[in-house]
Amino acid sequence: MKKLFLTFDDGPSAEYTETLLNLLDELNIKATFFVVGEFAKENPDIIREEIRRGHEVCLHANRHISSWLMTRKTFTEDMDEALKTLEALGVKPHYYRPPWGMTRRFSRYEAGKRRMHLIKWDVMAEDWRASTTSSTICKKILDRVFPGAVICLHDGRGRNCAPSRTIEALKSALPILKERGYVFETL
Ligand SMILES: [Zn+2]
Structure with a gap:
């Protein structure tokens, strides 16, 4: 079976995630x-909705900061704060994807200690860029995917309403990928 794993970083967003x-x-x-812990805290109903609709919720960060700008102590506090917010919503994340994919020895260790697998991605479409268009994002997704690929897109942050272009791109790309025989699964 040709599987794809669709993943979204940087939400939840009151503006885009519901759409x-x-x-x-x-x-x-x-x-x-x-998800970003502080956004989850602001939008708990969106997290509940993601779970209710059968999606998987995993950890990105509490504040969207690179571990390279944090001490081990501030990193650990950030991660635990996010996990506390998610736990209150009934979420125990099994996967951790650090902001920009950047890790340090201690961030990998602390994630493992909290029973989370570290996961990056296989396919990006640079959907956060201010200058990109939905058709460019769509084309990049279609050109770059392969069976088993983890696709990284964004439903929050980004420049100039970036997630709205991501959603437009998916309206075209997802039906085409289904036609090509791909099935979508959570991690
Ligand atoms: Zn991010």
């Missing part, structure tokens, strides 16, 4: 969300 969840429902696709 994305509706699109995924229409296409009956389940995805994995790598």
